[in-house]
Amino acid sequence: MTDNDTDHRPLTLLGLGDMGTALARTWLAAGHPLTVWNRTPAKAGALAAEGAAVAATPAAAVAANTLVVLCLLDDTSIGSVLEGIDLTGKDLVNLTTGTAAEGRARAAWAEERGARFVDAGIMATPTMIGAPEAGGYVFYSGSRALFDTHRTTLEVPADARYVGEDPGHAALHDVALLSAMYGLFAGISHAYALIEGEDIAPKDLAPLLSEWLGAMGFFVGNAAERLTSRDFTTGVVSSLAMQVAASGTLLRTAADQGVSPELLVPYLDLMRERLDADPAAHGAEDTVGALTLLRRRTAPGR
Template sequence: MTHPISDYPSVASGASAPSLSFLGLGGMGTAFARAWLAAGCSLTVWNRTAGKADALVAEGAVAVRSPAAAVAANTLVVTCLLDDASVGQTLEGTDLAGKDLVDLTTGTPAEARARGAWAEARGARFLSGGIMAVPPMVGVPEAGGYVLLSGSRGLFETHEATLGVPLVPEFAGVDAGHAALQDIALLSGMYGTLAGVTHALALVRDEKEINLRDFTPRLVNWVMSMASAIEQISDQVASGHYPTGDVAPLSMQSAGVSTFLTTARDQGVSPELLTPYFALMKRRVEQGHGDEGPAGLVELLTPRPTAP
């Protein structure tokens, strides 16, 4: 469930300010730390390069010299480190019994699940996070950033208000790997879109009579108008049923591929961002699905065994 950011304007209005320990003061980590400090939280910080904590100390944080000291300082412990291996190295030897560990480090679903089991074996509740934002969006409600969290529902419910200060928290399920999986899926959609945008801009960039400032609004509006198709495609993928008679069938789209490739060649643009998708369309048509829309292409990416 998505909560309005107004649910988390400040968590320090009660008798005592919530307290937490935060390990990892890179760009994202520093943004999170500042948001908690601005909300009045009591914050203990640790970073491998100790000097990165100086500015936060000036803003009210307490810096400690070791991960063990940071973990000991509070029940809620949040990590935002380089990778999963660095989380293990940093927390090795610390006493996690009775702690609530929230790991915001970017990693794979398998790493999150393994880290969750690792934490639970040491007596801690665990949440893994996927941050859907860049540092300037942290602590800025109108920016629309949020953080996916999966694992212990009890941990989430206990600390939801505190975790919601930097970014709106969304519970992504009890499987600790689901936040990372959805994070990567969402970013994959972003990169796919940016691939098309990159190719489009390359096509027109060097045309003297086309001004990119004039073309870009057309591109933005076109991409946004196509967004409505995502729900239809998703419904078909969920059902596994791909109806024929699509208004833009794959057979028609695939037949027009040569036009895209020729235009790219004539403009001196590499088609490498488009050709993988075109290859999928061709294969799907060759398998006899030319009257369908694009939803069925997912079957080529996740083939399933045929029933005997």
């Protein structure tokens, strides 16, 4: 077996937590020769029984193959695990969760050591790895040449989606989607809290919530179009002024039900700030205009 065998390319995996173990098992099941290393050697035992070669040190694991996949605790762990190891000619694929800034810095770090680098953001749980029907996938960004070389191998655990040469973009896509997810979870949590103690079963509210949130999915595309065009007024159905006025009902209901509004207040406050800044200019806008305050507030001058 050689690196030129694209159907069963050999690779090294550093890190055998829940995600790393799921990745390892998927590559082994697909027939890829796999070398693994983990800080706690006992975690590699089961994989050895399944055909993995267990390296005694990170250096030995890295030396075994050109393709080296990292699935460690955090970015700091990468630096400590690979400290002093010759990375010349290696292809590093970083599946460790991190930020865009860390991805960019780590790409420069790898290049200085003679390695190609791709960062990644995993949009899946360990149980979704190796299960195409589950819908999981992985964002990749950085060296296009590296990604193209190993794409067949990288697509074994989950669908691979390349999002650009900027090494930070995979992590940025990952966090953007997760941030939207948590915002959705916050709204759902608030909705269920409102009916606690009422003669309304959560299981009866559930299909109504799903249906309503699905109908509101248009906001995703609408926001993208408005943020691109910077036109926040054309075709507005429910204006910012109307939304701010209606928000009082949400807060009064929460108070009546004994529910903290803390999951809703930040977004409601953002809309009110946008309106109060210039009611005449912003009152007829779509609520998307309020989002422009976020970058101005956190990144002055940009």
